[in-house]
Every structure is written in structure tokens, then in C-alpha cells.
Amino acid sequence: MSGPQAHELWDGRYLLDRRLGAGGMASVWLARDERLGREVAVKVLSDVLAGDREYIARFEREARVAAGLNHPNLVTIFDFAVAEERPYLVMELVSGGTAAERIRDGGFTPAEVERLAAEMLAALEHIHAAGVIHRDLKPANVLIDDHDRFRLTDFGIAQPSDATALTQTGNVLGTMKYMAPEVRAGHRATVRSDLYSLGVLLHDCGGDAVPALAPLLAGVGHDDPADRPASAREAAALMRPPEPRPRRAFVFAAAALLAVAAVAVALAVGGGDEDATVGGGESPPATSTSDAPAAPAPAEKPESETQPEPAPETQPEPAAPTCDELAEQQKGIDEQRKAAEKAAGKDKEAREALKADAEAQKQAIEEQKKDCLK
Numbered sequence: 489m490s491g492p493q494a495h496e497l498w499d500g501r502y503l504l505d506r507r508l509g510a511g512g513m514a515s516v517w518l519a520r521d522e523r524l525g526r527e528v529a530v531k532v533l534s535d536v537l538a539g540d541r542e543y544i545a546r547f548e549r550e551a552r553v554a555a556g557l558n559h560p561n562l563v564t565i566f567d568f569a570v571a572e573e574r575p576y577l578v579m580e581l582v583s584g585g586t587a588a589e590r591i592r593d594g595g596f597t598p599a600e601v602e603r604l605a606a607e608m609l610a611a612l613e614h615i616h617a618a619g620v621i622h623r624d625l626k627p628a629n630v631l632i633d634d635h636d637r638f639r640l641t642d643f644g645i646a647q648p649s650d651a652t653a654l655t656q657t658g659n660v661l662g663t664m665k666y667m668a669p670e671v672r673a674g675h676r677a678t679v680r681s682d683l684y685s686l687g688v689l690l691h692d693c694g695g696d697a698v699p700a701l702a703p704l705l706a707g708v709g710h711d712d713p714a715d716r717p718a719s720a721r722e723a724a725a726l727m728r729p730p731e732p733r734p735r736r737a738f739v740f741a742a743a744a745l746l747a748v749a750a751v752a753v754a755l756a757v758g759g760g761d762e763d764a765t766v767g768g769g770e771s772p773p774a775t776s777t778s779d780a781p782a783a784p785a786p787a788e789k790p791e792s793e794t795q796p797e798p799a800p801e802t803q804p805e806p807a808a809p810t811c812d813e814l815a816e817q818q819k820g821i822d823e824q825r826k827a828a829e830k831a832a833g834k835d836k837e838a839r840e841a842l843k844a845d846a847e848a849q850k851q852a853i854e855e856q857k858k859d860c861l862k
Contacts, residue, residue, distance in 0.1 A: 497522070499569060502521055502522070502528065504518075506518050514537075517529070527581045528566060528579065532574050538575065551565070557614065557615060562614065562641075565577055587628070587693060591693060601694050601698050605695065610724075613721050615640075623671075624642055626663050626665075626666045668680070668713065686723075687704075687705050703726040715833045725827065814856055814857050821849050822850075824846075825845075
């Protein structure tokens with residue numbers, strides 16, 4: 489059983505150009521789909537897996553499911569078949585490199601790591617909903633497209649559906665560093681083991697230096713899978729920022745605008761002679777041709793007084809928060825703290841940090857309550 493070669497027309501359709509990468513499970517080739525005239529990536533499985541009939545059957549079942557998945561953070565699968573007794577996949581070509589290469593070339597910014605976490609959780613939520621477990625999350629399996637978007641590949645394909653199966657050399661399938669403890673011990677891979685692997689991946693990408701990811705990393709990093717989030721959506725909730733809380737400066741600005749508006753109203757409805765000069769009646773009308781100043785006639789005073797400065801009225805007045813709204817925000821902070829502490833489990837330091845942060849936010853709102861609207 490010969491393997492693929494450069495410049496070979498694979499399965500009568502895909503012209504192989506060069507090998508992009510290879511591992512113990514498969515080799516990936518840059519190729520051209522001669523039928524549709526586009527560049528693709530062709531992944532051809534190794535001899536070890538190609539000789540396992542039971543695995544080929546599982547591969548075909550999972551490939552059908554994966555080919556039906558469509559998500560902006562997944563690499564699209566175009567085709568799958570068997571040629572020269574070797575199963576192969578035809579995938580979308582993503583040419584921006586991998587997260588592993590980005591780490592070697594200087595790493596990610598904190599904002600990029602936070603976006604990586606959000607996009608990978610969205611991808612995992614999608615494949616898990618379809619019944620696919622990835623089993624091999626690692627930086628090399630995260631591709632980066634031309635728009636700097638992260639794309640997960642090899643979802644549920646590189647490994648059999650039973651993650652405890654062994655290769656002919658006796659090794660558990662997958663990458664040991666990123667495996668959850670229960671998978672290393674020989675138990676079945678699950679949604680929770682994928683989340684553990686994502687946590688290790690984020691550590692490698694600099695996630696420890698991103699405060700917004702601390703609750704997420706603590707939650708998915710537990711050795712006991714029962715202590716981890718039950719789904720990617722639940723894990724994503726751990727990295728969402730607290731509800732936006734109004735600042736005291738906003739309250740004071742709103743009060744100042746209200747005061748300006750009050751002065752304008754007072755001038756309009758009850759100003760005396762001295763107030764009239766504040767209203768802006770200092771300049772003569774543009775149509776006046778008089779060369780000498782004339783004493784203002786009593787009959788003209790009401791006209792000047794009914795023309796207040798329009799600027800305060802044309803500015804929208806932001807609504808200051810009410811006491812009830814501030815109280816609701818305090819409740820929301822408590823609920824988020826409880827969820828994050830549950831995810832932190834027995835990590836005392838993380839729980840104390842979460843509590844201190846929540847108390848600081850609630851205290852700030854207490855200060856705002858002194859100025860809130862009843």
C-alpha cells in the first residue's frame with residue numbers, strides 16, 4: 489500500500505503539490521481540486537489507521553457528521569473517501585499558519601488570547617451539539633485565516649470515537665500534554681475533557697496573563713471532571729465581564745446638565761431686569777440701523793425674556809440610574825460571583841480574589857446609591 493507522492497493525482501481528482509505536515513496519524517498535503525479549480529488541503533490517514541477496518545467504519549461515520557458542520561471558527565470539510573485503501577479528507581485550505589507557529593514567532597497579545605478563548609469555545613459548543621468530541625485540542629490544531637480569525641481543525645476525525653482505543657504501538661491516541669487526567673487514565677473522552685484541553689492550550693498561548701480569563705482557566709483546569717463546567721456555553725459564561733456599572737462621574741454629569749436646564753427654565757418663566765441680561769439680549773438685532781444706543785423700552789423686555797439660550801435644550805439629558813436599577817446590578821454581581829466561585833472549586837486563592845472583586849464593585853454601587861434617583 490503506497491503512500492501519497494508529490495505531483496500525484498490523488499483519487500483521480502486532487503493534484504498533490506507538497507506536504508504541509510505529517511504526524512503519526514496522517515499527512516496533510518497542499519493540493520488542487522482539478523474538478524472545481526480550487527486549492528484545498530488533503531489529509532491522508534497513515535498505514536496504521538488505514539489497516540484498521542473497525543476504525544475506518546468509525547471514521548466514515550464521524551466524517552459524515554463533521555462534513556455537515558458549518559461554523560466560522562471551524563475548518564470546512566469538503567469531501568471524504570477512500571483511495572488506495574487509505575481514508576482521506578478534503579478540507580478548506582487555511583493559509584495563515586497555526587497557533588503553535590504564532591507562539592514560536594512571538595506569541596499573542598492579551599486581547600488576542602481572550603478572543604482565541606471566545607472563538608474556540610464557540611467552535612466547541614457547535615461540534616459538541618452535533619455529538620462530536622474533538623479529543624486533540626492543541627495549538628497545532630488551531631489555524632489562523634487571512635482575517636486573523638481562529639479556526640479549529642481535526643475535530644473528531646484524527647481519533648476514533650472511543651478515546652480509550654490504542655494504536656498498534658500501545659499508546660493512547662492524542663497528545664499527552666493536552667489530555668485531561670481521566671483520558672490519560674484510559675477513560676472515555678467527553679465534553680469536559682475537551683474543555684480541560686482548551687485550558688492547557690490557553691495557558692500555552694499566554695492566558696495566565698489575562699485577568700478576564702482567570703475564572704475560566706480555574707474552572708476548566710480541575711483534575712476531577714465533575715468540577716469542570718458541563719458545557720462550552722457554561723465555560724464561556726465564566727469569561728464574560730461583569731454587568732456594566734454606572735460611574736459616579738456619569739451621575740454628576742447628569743446632575744450638572746439638569747442644573748443648567750433648570751437655570752434656562754427659570755430665565756424663561758420668571759426672570760427680572762437683571763436676569764434679562766443673562767438671557768443674551770446684549771446685541772442689537774441684525775436688522776437694526778440705529779447708530780446711537782437707545783434705552784430698552786419696557787414693552788420689549790418680555791420678548792427678550794422669552795428667548796433663552798437654546799444650547800441646553802438641544803443637548804440630550806442622559807438618564808441617571810435609579811436606586812432600583814443599582815440594586816439589580818448588585819444582585820447580578822452576586823450571581824456572577826457565586827457561579828465563578830463554584831467553578832473555582834477548592835482554589836481558595838481564586839475564590840478570595842473573586843469575592844474581593846465583587847465586594848469592591850458592590851461598594852462602588854453603594855456610593856452611587858447616595859446620588860441615585862428614587
